[in-house]
Amino acid sequence: MSLDKSRELYQKARNLLPGGVSSPVRAIKPYPFYTRSANGSKITDIDGNEYIDFCLAYGPNILGHAHPQVKEAINSQLEKGWLYGTPTEAEVDLADRIAGMYPSIDMLRFVSTGTEATMSALRAARGFTGKNKFIKIEGGFHGAHDAVLVKAGSGATTLGKPDSLGIPEDFTKHTLQVPFNDIEALTDMIEKYSDDLAAFILEPVMGNIGPVLPEEGYLKEVRKVTEENDVVLIFDEVITGFRLAMGGAQEYYGVTPDMTTLGKIVGGGMPIGVFGGKKEIIEMVAPSGSVYQAGTFSGSPTSVAAGLAVLDVLEKENVHKKLDETGNKVRSALTDIVSDLNLDYTVSGISSMFKIFFGDKPLDYQDVLKCDKEGYVKFFYKMLDSGIFIPPSQFETNFLSTAHTEEDIEKVLEAYRTNLR
Ligand SMILES: *Cc1c(COP(=O)(O)O)cnc(C)c1O
Secondary structure, three states, X not given: OOOHHHHHXXXXXXOOOHHHOOOHHHOOOOOOOOEEEEEEOEEEEOOOOEEEEOOHHHOOOOOOEOOHHHHHXXXXXXXXXXXXXXXXXXXXXXXXXXXXXXXXXXXXXXXXXXXXXXXXXXXXXXXXXXOOEEEEEOOOOOOOOHHHOEOOOOXXXXXXXXXXXXXXXXXXXXXXXXXXXXXXXXXXXXXXXXXXXXXXXXXXXXXXXXXXXXXXXXHHHHHHHHHHOOOEEEEEOOOOEOOOEOOHHHHHHOOOOOEEEEEXXXXXXXXXXXXXXXHHHHOOEOOOOOEOOOOOOOOOHHHHHHHHHHHHHHHHOOHHHHHHHHHHHHHHHHHHHHHHOOXXXXXXXXXXXXXXXXXXXOOOHHHHHOOOHHHHHHHHHHHHHOOEEOOOOOOOOEEOOOXXXXXXXHHHHHHHHHHHX
């Protein structure tokens, strides 16, 4: 497999783009492959190597790449112009459909990324409650804005320290953290800071360290304790929304938060974010209320058109049932492989998300940190050599799409068996 063109391009790119990339996770060492095109389940680099893609842009492409119906929707929007700076009928339609599927969403605002969605959701929750602090989960990822870029601290009582240069500690002093799957830590934290606590934000299934699943009953307990203490519960469903079910993890687990953030899938591969929730909270957002939020590209017509097309396909083709079945098949085959090879590894996942942890079953971030991260990276390169593109990190989820064929699945399982050995 030659990667000459990618290597050459990287030499140029790294002088122009930090790390040669536009987002850190893409910076595969010693250099990433640069993509020429992608279609269905396949992604092709500029040297002409083709990989079966289980990364799928880190989540959005649940129908695979360049799905014809989504492409058609985007093309037909392009004919009519692609940015107006005015409201459109299509955005009202998409809002109506989302609100109909997510029990927590009466009203919503469209934004352009998941980062913007969580940033604005937290602002709205703070505006609504008049309080400053919020709790997040250690290792939970909510995009790259100041308040949420706080690493797993040295314990549940530590106040947030920024995870990046350029963020004043003052900006994260209201960010509190608890471990996932630990209702006691959450209850204690809420009690301790209830005077000034606006919200609790979490990924109902932790997608950015794994996936790590909620333990039986955890989300219901979370709902109960936040409700009793008037803490706004925000589900960050940027990954799980339209992935676990049309109504996301809240439908899947039957737990309704006060607010929800969406992104990734709902833009059909075009940039999008959504934050929504109870009417009394979202009505606080400008111009109907005094929580300011705005964006040139918000409700972008191409993103909305692509989003409507994705929802059509997901609904009509009963996609989640099929993906659940494929996911179960893959996870059970991987479990067999791990056991055949006598490895102390753990197969994790739900619906169309799957992953092998190189270690014991994790319940939270600290557990995931104990996995063999270097071993995982070596494994990643072997998979790439076998023509399989999985995310290059122990902390990212593999995704299945409707575009993966039975042959793709057989190939990936074969590659897992060979390369794990
Ligand atoms: C990807 C992601 C975000 C950030 O979305 P962007 O569109 O990359 O800004 C936020 N929350 C979760 C759970 C995500 O997976």
